[in-house]
Amino acid sequence: MFDFSTVHDRRRWSATKWLKYTDRDLIPLWIADMDFPVAPPIQAAVAEHVAHGNFGYMSLPPDLPQLLVEDHRRRYDWTVDPEWIVWLPGLVLGINLAVRACCAPHESAISFSPVYPPFLKAPGIQGRGLLEVPLRAEANLRRQAIDFERLEALLPAPPRGSLAATSAASGEQRAARLLLLCHPHNPTGSVFTRAELDRLAAVCEQHDLLVCSDEVHCDLILDESLQHVPFARIMAERSPRLLARTITLNGPGKTYNIAGLGIAWAIVPDGTLRQRFVAAMQELVPDPCCFAFTAARAAFLDGEPWRQALLAQLRSNRDLVSAALDRMQLPHSHPQATFLTWIDARALAASVGNAATWFAEHGVGLSDGADFGQPGYLRLNFAAPPSLLQEALQRMQQALAAQRPACVGAQPVSA
Ligand SMILES: Cc1ncc(COP(=O)(O)O)c(C=O)c1O
Known part of the structure; x- marks a missing residue:
C-alpha cells in the first residue's frame, strides 16, 4: 500500500x-533520517500549501495544539495543557535551551552514554558541566540498562534546594542539576523499563534534579510488547511537584521523516521554568517554517x-x-x-x-x-x-x- x-x-x-x-x-x-518518501497525506498537504504560492510568515494553526493534546492523551495516556507547549524549529536547540534554562554556570547536566552527540556537547556549548554516566550493556549488547550505581555515585548525599532556588543555588562546583534523558534511546534503540524509569524518577526526586527528556523516537517502538510512557507522566504520577521539574522534547521529524522541515516542541508544565526556557529563546530562535506546521498537522490528522x-x-x-x-x-x-x-x-x-x-x-x-x-x-x-x-x-x-x-x-x- x-x-x-x-x-x-x-x-x-x-x-x-x-x-x-x-x-x-x-x-x-x-x-538519522529515512530513505523513504514522506507519508502521502503529508506530501499532499504540503503540495497544496506550495500550490497556494504564498510562503509568508505563518502563525501556529489554531487546531495544532489541540491535535497534540489529543494525540498525547490517546497514545500515552498523558494529559497535556496546551499552555505548556513551546513550539520549536528543532530538538537540538531544545536540548541546549533546556541546559541553559535549568543549569546555572556552576552546575552540570547528566547524560547517559553512549548517546546522540548533542547530549554530550550541549552542556559545554552552554558553559555548563557534563557528568557522563555509561549505560550497562545487557545480553551481549542486545539492550542497554541504566547503571544506577554509577549514577548515584555522582550525586551528593544531601538533597538540594527547590526549583525556585535553581538560579541562586551555588556552593558546590558543577553539581548535578539536570538529567538529559534520551527516551527511547539513540543510538542503542533501548527502551528503558518501567522499573528503571520509576527508579530514575525517585533519584530525580531525592536529588532535586530537573529532567529534560527527549522522546523524539517514541512513536517508533518496534517491540510490540512495549508501550511508550512519557517520563513526565511518571513524575506526575509521583507528585505534581515533580511534574514541574520536567521538560519533554518531541516532534514529528523522526517518525514522519520531516526533519528537514524543522518542527518540534517542548512541553514545560511549570510556568517559571517555561519562562526561563522561553527567555533563553528570545530573538534567537525562529518559528518553524510555514510548511512544517502544515506537515505536522497532516501527520497528526492522517499519518x-x-x-x-x-x-x-x-x-x-x-x-x-x-x-x-x-x-x-x-x-x-x-x-x-x-x-x-x-x-x-x-x-x-x-x-x-x-x-x-x-x-x-x-x-x-x-x-x-x-x-x-x-x-x-x-x-x-x-x-x-x-x-x-x-x-x-x-x-x-x-x-x-x-x-x-x-x-x-x-x-x-x-x-
Ligand atoms: C534523540 C534525538 N534528538 C534530537 C534529534 C535531532 O532533532 P532535530 O533535527 O529536530 O534538531 C535527533 C536526531 O537524530 C535525535 O535522535
Missing part, C-alpha cells in the same frame, strides 16, 4: 546523508496508517540487519525502538583502525561511535529500502570476509 522499496535519488536535493561521500560509490546508513506500515518495514529491516551482523560476528543491539542498530566493532578496529573509516572505504557509510562517546562502536541506520540495505550488508560482509576469512562466511544477505 505504501512504497518502502523504491530507491530515490536524494543527491539531487542535497540530502545530507547522500552528500557526505560524493567521491565514491557508497551506501550511506549514517545520519497513522503510514506509521503502522513503516513500523512493519522497520521491524523487518531490523531483523535483516540483526541476522547479517550475527553472521559477521559483530555484537550488536536488537533495537526495541528507533531505526538504529548499535554495533561493537572494537575487535575489528584493533586490526583495521577506525571501523567507520574502514567500512566507508568498502562502500558503506556508518556513524562513528566516538561521536556518541564510545569509540570502537558504530551506528547503522536501517531505515532504507530493503534492496539498498541488503547491498550494504553484503558489502560489509564481503569486506569482513576478505579481512578475516576464517571467521566470516560468504553467505549472501537476503530478506
Whole structure:
C-alpha cells in the first residue's frame, strides 16, 4: 500500500546523508533520517500549501495544539495543557535551551552514554558541566540498562534546594542539576523499563534534579510488547511537584521523516521554568517554517496508517540487519525502538583502525561511535529500502570476509 522499496535519488536535493561521500560509490546508513518518501497525506498537504504560492510568515494553526493534546492523551495516556507547549524549529536547540534554562554556570547536566552527540556537547556549548554516566550493556549488547550505581555515585548525599532556588543555588562546583534523558534511546534503540524509569524518577526526586527528556523516537517502538510512557507522566504520577521539574522534547521529524522541515516542541508544565526556557529563546530562535506546521498537522490528522506500515518495514529491516551482523560476528543491539542498530566493532578496529573509516572505504557509510562517546562502536541506520540495505550488508560482509576469512562466511544477505 505504501512504497518502502523504491530507491530515490536524494543527491539531487542535497540530502545530507547522500552528500557526505560524493567521491565514491557508497551506501550511506549514517545520519538519522529515512530513505523513504514522506507519508502521502503529508506530501499532499504540503503540495497544496506550495500550490497556494504564498510562503509568508505563518502563525501556529489554531487546531495544532489541540491535535497534540489529543494525540498525547490517546497514545500515552498523558494529559497535556496546551499552555505548556513551546513550539520549536528543532530538538537540538531544545536540548541546549533546556541546559541553559535549568543549569546555572556552576552546575552540570547528566547524560547517559553512549548517546546522540548533542547530549554530550550541549552542556559545554552552554558553559555548563557534563557528568557522563555509561549505560550497562545487557545480553551481549542486545539492550542497554541504566547503571544506577554509577549514577548515584555522582550525586551528593544531601538533597538540594527547590526549583525556585535553581538560579541562586551555588556552593558546590558543577553539581548535578539536570538529567538529559534520551527516551527511547539513540543510538542503542533501548527502551528503558518501567522499573528503571520509576527508579530514575525517585533519584530525580531525592536529588532535586530537573529532567529534560527527549522522546523524539517514541512513536517508533518496534517491540510490540512495549508501550511508550512519557517520563513526565511518571513524575506526575509521583507528585505534581515533580511534574514541574520536567521538560519533554518531541516532534514529528523522526517518525514522519520531516526533519528537514524543522518542527518540534517542548512541553514545560511549570510556568517559571517555561519562562526561563522561553527567555533563553528570545530573538534567537525562529518559528518553524510555514510548511512544517502544515506537515505536522497532516501527520497528526492522517499519518497513522503510514506509521503502522513503516513500523512493519522497520521491524523487518531490523531483523535483516540483526541476522547479517550475527553472521559477521559483530555484537550488536536488537533495537526495541528507533531505526538504529548499535554495533561493537572494537575487535575489528584493533586490526583495521577506525571501523567507520574502514567500512566507508568498502562502500558503506556508518556513524562513528566516538561521536556518541564510545569509540570502537558504530551506528547503522536501517531505515532504507530493503534492496539498498541488503547491498550494504553484503558489502560489509564481503569486506569482513576478505579481512578475516576464517571467521566470516560468504553467505549472501537476503530478506
Ligand atoms: C534523540 C534525538 N534528538 C534530537 C534529534 C535531532 O532533532 P532535530 O533535527 O529536530 O534538531 C535527533 C536526531 O537524530 C535525535 O535522535
